[in-house]
Structure formats: structure tokens, C-alpha cells
Amino acid sequence: xxxxxxxxxxxVLAILALWxxxxxxxxxxxxxxxxxxxxxxxxGGTAPERQDRSAWALVVRNPDLAPAGWSQERPRLPAxxxxxxELYASTIGEEVFGRRGFVQTGxxxxxxxxxxxxxxxxxxxxxxxxGAAAGVLLAVGIVHxxxxxxxxxxxxxxxxxxPIVALAPMIIVVLNSMxxxxxxxxxxxxxxLSFFPxxxxxxxxxxxxxxxxxxxxxxxxxxxGETLRKLRLPASVPYLFAxxxxxxxxxxxxxxxxxxPVQRGGLGARMLAGSYYGQTAQIWAALFMAAILAALLVxxxxxxxxxxxxxxxxxx
Amino acid sequence: xxLVLLAVLLWIGAWALNGWLxxxxxxxxxxxxxxxxxxxxxxxxxxxxxVVRGLGVPTAILPAPSRIGxxxxxxxxxxxxxFVQTIxxxxxxxxxxxxxAALVTAVLVDRFDVLRxxxxxxxxxxxxLPIVGTAPILVMWFGFGWExxxxxxxxxxxxxxxxxxxxxxxxxxxxQRDLMRxxxxxxxxxxxxxxxxxxxPFVFNGLKIAxxxxxxxAIVAEFFGSPTQGIGFRISASNGQLALDMVWAxxxxxxxxxxxxxxxxxxxxRWVTFWHPSQRx
Numbered sequence: 001x002x003x004x005x006x007x008x009x010x011x012v013l014a015i016l017a018l019w020x021x022x023x024x025x026x027x028x029x030x031x032x033x034x035x036x037x038x039x040x041x042x043x044g045g046t047a048p049e050r051q052d053r054s055a056w057a058l059v060v061r062n063p064d065l066a067p068a069g070w071s072q073e074r075p076r077l078p079a080x081x082x083x084x085x086e087l088y089a090s091t092i093g094e095e096v097f098g099r100r101g102f103v104q105t106g107x108x109x110x111x112x113x114x115x116x117x118x119x120x121x122x123x124x125x126x127x128x129x130x131g132a133a134a135g136v137l138l139a140v141g142i143v144h145x146x147x148x149x150x151x152x153x154x155x156x157x158x159x160x161x162x163p164i165v166a167l168a169p170m171i172i173v174v175l176n177s178m179x180x181x182x183x184x185x186x187x188x189x190x191x192x193l194s195f196f197p198x199x200x201x202x203x204x205x206x207x208x209x210x211x212x213x214x215x216x217x218x219x220x221x222x223x224x225g226e227t228l229r230k231l232r233l234p235a236s237v238p239y240l241f242a243x244x245x246x247x248x249x250x251x252x253x254x255x256x257x258x259x260x261p262v263q264r265g266g267l268g269a270r271m272l273a274g275s276y277y278g279q280t281a282q283i284w285a286a287l288f289m290a291a292i293l294a295a296l297l298v299x300x301x302x303x304x305x306x307x308x309x310x311x312x313x314x315x316x
Numbered sequence: 317x318x319l320v321l322l323a324v325l326l327w328i329g330a331w332a333l334n335g336w337l338x339x340x341x342x343x344x345x346x347x348x349x350x351x352x353x354x355x356x357x358x359x360x361x362x363x364x365x366x367v368v369r370g371l372g373v374p375t376a377i378l379p380a381p382s383r384i385g386x387x388x389x390x391x392x393x394x395x396x397x398x399f400v401q402t403i404x405x406x407x408x409x410x411x412x413x414x415x416x417a418a419l420v421t422a423v424l425v426d427r428f429d430v431l432r433x434x435x436x437x438x439x440x441x442x443x444x445l446p447i448v449g450t451a452p453i454l455v456m457w458f459g460f461g462w463e464x465x466x467x468x469x470x471x472x473x474x475x476x477x478x479x480x481x482x483x484x485x486x487x488x489x490x491x492q493r494d495l496m497r498x499x500x501x502x503x504x505x506x507x508x509x510x511x512x513x514x515x516x517p518f519v520f521n522g523l524k525i526a527x528x529x530x531x532x533x534a535i536v537a538e539f540f541g542s543p544t545q546g547i548g549f550r551i552s553a554s555n556g557q558l559a560l561d562m563v564w565a566x567x568x569x570x571x572x573x574x575x576x577x578x579x580x581x582x583x584x585x586r587w588v589t590f591w592h593p594s595q596r597x
Binding site: 003004006007008009010011012015026076077146147149150151152153154155158160161162163165166167169170173174177178245249252253256257260261267268271272274275278280283284286287290291294295298 | 331334335337338339343349352353355356357376377378430431433434435437438441444445446448449450452453455456457524527528531532535536539540541547548551552555558560563564566567570571574575577578
């Protein structure tokens with residue numbers, strides 16, 4: 001435990017340190033412009049002249065002003081503590097102390113990241129469940145029907161090389177024009193994205209039993225259904241979970257991209273709104289929320305995997 | 317209505333044909349192996365065409381494949397510009413930078429055990445995150461040009477590539493390493509002659525994942541801001557005009573480019589790692 005925790009901690013601290021250092025030159029130009037407006041003495045000439053100078057030179061020659069880059073209103077790169085503050089303000093701050101928060105009104109405020117994460121999570125989970133179920137069904141069909149295998153599998157593999165996410169805005173707009181709104185269009189996209197990894201992984205898993213094991217089932221005169229239930233499905237579980245982890249991450253990406261064209265809540269909508277209005281801290285906070293969500297979902301899959309494998313008696 | 321009926325009949329017919337082709341030992345013939353997926357693909361396209369015509373589905377909802385093909389053919393110069401902007405400038409330059417950075421980092425991570433224990437968990441954590449979300453930030457930093465798309469691609473491909481390469485560099489047995497030691501080979505000869513070749517199958521696996529991610533990153537980043545060309549721009553602009561035939565044509569460009577890049581990587585893989593069991597047939 002100690003052997004992994006310490007190095008990971010060191011790497012995370014190094015990333016944070018790099019982040020703080022990088023925030024200074026990234027924000028120096030805006031800092032100097034503001035300081036000049038406030039009447040401070042600024043090295044580097046007028047604003048257009050400063051454009052030609054390197055950011056580091058500006059930092060070194062303006063040592064008193066540079067640290068202001070960690071506390072700007074709308075920084076190009078917000079410092080970690082600014083992101084954390086925004087994250088706190090738009091989750092706990094908004095819900096517990098806000099006028100429209102959960103504590104005051106009994107509903108999640110539509111300005112809080114918890115609300116938007118919930119919107120994204122709902123569509124992701126619905127889509128993931130549909131996609132995974134359809135994927136498993138198709139995989140069973142492929143393993144039992146050679147015509148289906150030979151017709152569909154090459155296309156399933158090719159479709160993985162295609163940037164399917166690009167379809168997202170179109171699906172949203174088309175379904176919108178047909179009167180389907182809300183959670184379902186996003187769920188369809190995330191289902192589509194989680195579908196193919198599950199098919200490919202599951203086919204591999206259902207084919208995992210070797211000829212000896214299949215022959216043994218034959219000698220017991222097991223039917224196709226029994227072989228599927230008692231040999232193929234149990235053998236495919238590790239493969240299934242490996243692809244479910246990929247699939248749930250892909251569904252989340254699909255949902256976030258699907259939220260871009262229609263501004264009706266969700267982390268993707270939050271990011272796009274932030275980028276329209278230059279609210280960098282808001283984008284970063286939404287990004288971190290998405291990261292937390294992804295980590296939780298993948299962890300949940302890993303936990304389910306461990307539970308299932310232990311229940312099946314596989315040594316972990 | 318007759319067209320829809322025809323579509324149903326065609327579907328049943330093609331299904332029966334494929335069923336007949338794959339029965340018994342016929343499926344071992346090479347021509348049959350090629351024909352079956354093709355028959356399926358062509359059938360899907362024909363059924364799509366017939367249903368769209370038969371039911372009179374408006375182009376604003378689902379254009380017929382023939383219409384998409386016509387739009388594709390009529391706008392070749394425009395789409396070529398999009399291809400150059402998004403794939404050649406954005407995706408491929410980002411892919412090259414990201415992969416190179418990941419390979420160098422992987423060798424370092426492999427050399428220093430502390431780095432491996434520290435960076436690898438962080439790397440595999442990052443590989444699962446929706447990195448596409450950094451697109452609005454990077455577009456803000458690097459402007460609307462292809463540079464910001466390349467930056468998104470670099471971030472997206474770096475971690476999967478790193479995790480795969482590190483796994484590959486460790487895929488040598490103690491016996492093989494001992495053999496190198498008996499030859500008196502130091503760190504560098506062992507790296508170049510044993511461990512990098514052993515890592516190549518993993519590197520190519522990572523490259524295949526990375527190439528798909530690169531396409532996605534370059535296209536999605538354009539949704540956050542782009543010059544007036546590029547596949548992502550074309551999709552979102554034509555989408556706004558409900559010109560769905562153009563949207564599909566742009567997606568076709570992305571699909572062709574994605575498959576082509578994937579195909580090239582597979583060819584190089586077969587040529588470089590011809591010794592690996594998965595390549596021997």
C-alpha cells in the first residue's frame with residue numbers, strides 16, 4: 001500500500017506545483033493590463049508592445065505583479081484553489097446556502113453542478129444499460145449463428161474505427177424535430193457508443209471456452225441453451241466487465257457531447273456555456289465534475305466485477 | 317408502400333442467401349468470407365434507400381444513401397478542404413506529437429521504478445476520464461485554428477498510449493532478460509534489442525485506440541470553435557441548416573479517414589511485428 005500511495009501522492013503534488021507555476025505566465029498579460037489600468041508601473045511598454053515579448057520575460061521583470069495571476073476574476077488558467085472554490089461554490093455552496101438550493105426549496109438548483117451532473121448521469125446510465133443489454137444480446141446471436149457472425153462482425157469492428165461521436169449533434173437535432181426531447185436522445189447516443197465495445201468484448205468472452213470444455217458439454221448431451229447458460233456465460237464474465245468499463249466511460253463522453261447542441265442542462269451544456277461567456281473557472285469545475293463522475297462510474301464497475309467474480313468463486 | 321414491401325423481401329432474401337452461404341463447409345472459401353459482409357452491407361444500404369423512398373421520409377430527418385452519395389460527389393473540393401483541416405492538420409499532427417511524447421515518457425517510466433509506481437496509476441486514471449471536455453479550454457488558449465485541435469488530440473492519445481507502452485516494455489520473461497545478461501548486454505542494448513521489439517504489439521494496440529480517439533478529439537473540438545472549414549464545423553453548420561445530406565457526407569469523410577488510418581496502422585503492424593503469434597496465419 002505504502003509503496004504505491006507515496007509515489008502517486010508525489011506525482012499528484014508535482015502536477016499541482018506545475019499547475020501553479022504555469023498559471024503565472026499564462027495569466028501575466030491580463031494581470032499587467034489590469035495593473036496598468038489601476039495605475040501601477042508596468043515593465044514592457046504598452047499593451048501592444050507586450051504582445052511581442054515572451055510571457056516569462058514579463059513575469060521575471062514584473063515580480064511584484066505576477067502573483068496576481070493566482071487570483072484573477074476571469075483567468076486564462078485558473079489556479080487549483082480557484083477551481084476548488086468554484087467547485088465548492090457551485091455544489092455545496094449553491095445547494096446548502098443558496099436561495100434556490102436544495103435546503104431552501106427542496107429541489108436541486110439549476111445553477112448547481114450537482115443538478116447538471118445528475119442530468120448527465122441519468123442519460124449516461126439509461127444509455128449504458130440499453131447499449132450493454134443490446135450488445136450482450138447481439139453477441140449471443142453472433143456466437144450461435146454463423147451467418148450473423150460473418151455478416152455483422154466485420155462491420156462492428158470497422159465501426160469502432162469511425163468517430164461515431166460526430167453523429168451526436170445530428171441525432172439530437174433529428175430527434176428534436178421529431179418531437180423527442182430531454183433524456184432520450186442523449187441516452188440513444190450513449191447507448192450507441194457503449195454498444196460496440198460490449199459486442200466485441202462479449203463475443204470474445206463467449207468464445208473463451210476451449211474445444212475440450214465444449215466437448216465435455218457435448219458428452220453430457222447439453223443443449224445449446226444449456227451450454228450458453230452453464231459454460232459460455234460464466235466464462236465470458238471477466239471479458240464482459242473489461243468491456244463494460246470501457247463502455248461506461250464511452251457513454252459518459254457520448255452524453256456530454258450530446259449535450260452540446262441543446263442547451264438544456266448537463267455538464268456538456270455547462271462547459272459550452274462557460275466557453276461562450278469566458279467563465280474559465282466554470283469550465284474547469286464542470287470538467288472536474290465530469291472526471292469525478294467518470295471515476296465513480298468506472299470504480300463502480302470495478303467493484304461490481306470484484307463482487308461478481310468473488311460470488312462465482314474466482315480467486316481475485 | 318410497394319417499395320417498403322420490396323425492402324422487406326430484399327432483407328429476407330439476403331438473409332437467406334447469407335444463411336445458405338455460411339452453412340456447412342462453404343464458409344471456409346475465401347470468396348465467401350469476403351462476400352458475406354459485403355452482401356450484408358449492401359442490403360442495409362438498399363433497405364435504407366427503399367424505406368426512405370417508400371415512406372417519403374423528409375431529407376431533414378434521414379436522407380437516402382443515394383442522396384448522400386450525390387452530395388458527397390458534388391462537394392468533393394469542399395470536403396477535401398475539411399479533410400485537410402481536421403484530419404491532416406488537427407488529428408494526425410496531434411497524434412504524432414502525443415504518441416512521440418507517450419513513447420519517450422514510457423521509456424522513462426519503465427527505467428525509474430518510482431515513476432512507474434507514481435505515474436502509472438495516475439495515467440490509467442486519466443485514460444478513463446472524458447478528456448474531450450478540455451476542448452473548450454484548449455480552444456480558448458490556442459485559438460480557433462488547427463493547433464487547438466492538435467492539442468486536444470495530444471491530451472486524448474497520451475495516456476492510453478503511455479499505459480499500453482509501459483505494459484509492453486514489461487512484457488519480457490525473466491528467462492529472456494537473463495539471456496541478455498549472459499550476453500553481457502547493458503540497459504540500452506537490452507532495451508533496443510529485446511524490450512522495444514517485445515513492446516511493439518502493445519504499442520500498435522495503443523496506436524489503434526489512439527487513432528480512433530484522435531479522430532473523435534479533432535472533430536469534437538471543432539464544435540467549440542473552428543475556422544469555416546473542418547469536418548466538425550461542417551457537421552454543426554449543416555446541422556443548423558437541416559442539410560442532413562451534407563452532415564452525412566461529412567461523417568462519411570470522417571469514417572473513410574478513420575478506417576484508412578486504422579488500415580494503415582494494421583498494415584505497418586503486420587510488416588513490423590510479423591513474428592508475433594497474432595500476425596502468423
